[in-house]
Amino acid sequence: DIQMTQSPSSLSASVGDRVTITCRASQSISAFLNWYQQKPGKAPNLLIYAASSLHSGVPSRFSGSGSGTDFTLTISSLQPEDFATYYCQQSYSTPRTFGQGTKVEIK
Amino acid sequence: QVQLQQWGAGLLKPSETLSLTCVVYGGSFSTYYWSWIRQPPGKGLEWIGEINHSGSSNYNPSLKSRVTISVDASKRHFSLKLTSVTAADTAVYYCASGQVWLDSWGQGTLVTVSS
Numbered sequence: 001d002i003q004m005t006q007s008p009s010s011l012s013a014s015v016g017d018r019v020t021i022t023c024r025a026s027q028s029i030s031a032f033l034n035w036y037q038q039k040p041g042k043a044p045n046l047l048i049y050a051a052s053s054l055h056s057g058v059p060s061r062f063s064g065s066g067s068g069t070d071f072t073l074t075i076s077s078l079q080p081e082d083f084a085t086y087y088c089q090q091s092y093s094t095p096r097t098f099g100q101g102t103k104v105e106i107k
Numbered sequence: 108q109v110q111l112q113q114w115g116a117g118l119l120k121p122s123e124t125l126s127l128t129c130v131v132y133g134g135s136f137s138t139y140y141w142s143w144i145r146q147p148p149g150k151g152l153e154w155i156g157e158i159n160h161s162g163s164s165n166y167n168p169s170l171k172s173r174v175t176i177s178v179d180a181s182k183r184h185f186s187l188k189l190t191s192v193t194a195a196d197t198a199v200y201y202c203a204s205g206q207v208w209l210d211s212w213g214q215g216t217l218v219t220v221s222s
Contacts, residue, residue, distance in 0.1 A: 001168075034208045036152075043201055043212035044152065055210065056108070087152055091207045095167040098152040 002026050002090050006099035012107040019075040021102045023088035028068045032092035035064055035073045038101075039084045047086075048073065078104070109134035113202045113213035115187075119220050125189040129202030129213050130182070136160055140206030141185040143176060145198040146215075153198075157206055158185055192220045 003026035013019050023033065031051035036044035046055045048064035051071060061076045075082055083106055088099040115127035129141070143155040156166040158176045166174050170189065178185045189196060197220050203209040 032207065036209070043203075043215050044209075045212070046208055046210045049208035049210070055208075089152075089154075089209075094154075094157075094165045095169070096154040096157075098154065101151050 001095055002029060002093060002097055004088055004090055004097050004099040006086075006088055006102050008102060009100065010103040010105060012105045013078050014107045015078055015080055017078045017107075019078050019082075019104060021073045021086055021088075021104075023066075023071045023073070023099050025069045025071075025090055025092075029090045029092035031067045032090055033064070033066065033071045034089045034091060035062075036087045036089065037082075037084045038087065044087060075104075109139070109204050109211045111202050111204060111211055111213040113200075113216055115200075115216055115218070117217055117219060119192050119218065120222055121193050121220060122191055123220075125192050125196065125200075125218055126186065127200055127202070127216055127218075128184055128186045130184050131204070132183075134204070136180055136183050139204045141176075141178065142203045142205065142209060143187045144201045144203060144209070146201070147195075147198045155187065155189075155200075159206075192218075194220050196220050 033051045035048040038044040052064045085101045085103045110132040113129040137160040140157045142157040158164040160180045173190045175188045199215045202213040204211040
């Protein structure tokens with residue numbers, strides 16, 4: 001199985017901050033990397049697919065980059081509704097594994 | 108964009124079989140793969156498996172011996188069965204559309220396994 005490791009596991013930030021979350025794969029996955037946002041009690045929502053493509057309806061303050069083994073999710077200016085847990089997921093091979101999650105909390 | 112609605116029993120005893128179904132509204136049923144994911148309380152996401160409209164499926168090896176995902180394209184349904192459940196299978200179970208990325212999700216079903 002491909003292991004996905006996110007860092008940090010949690011972070012505290014203020015509204016307006018630039019936030020960066022990193023995801024590392026245990027082997028190269030090309031650009032088969034997706035990012036999801038999950039709020040408490042809700043299903044995850046797709047933010048970014050194929051490493052850098054913004055899913056329909058997702059605000060442009062979210063962006064993704066990377067290829068191979070190292071990937072980044074950036075929120076350019078954190079908004080109140082962005083406080084949530086973020087997961088990366090590889091879809092290069094099965095089983096399609098997720099990172100452990102990064103919880104973004106209010107500072 | 109498709110919408111997914113799921114249902115199934117929420118309380119099981121150890122050794123029973125978990126059974127969940129997801130119905131697809133909108134979109135082309137034959138275009139997508141259909142997936143199941145679970146999330147134990149307070150923990151992260153685990154991919155269970157996926158299936159397409161013709162029944163071609165992939166499973167997580169960690170669950171493969173106990174999991175069956177099936178599809179009924181005529182009813183726009185797909186289903187999950189997990190046999191011999193234990194407390195470790197307690198989780199919120201989600202259905203989702205997609206294979207390479209999961210772009211629509213069901214509302215989730217909390218399945219609790221307890222004697």
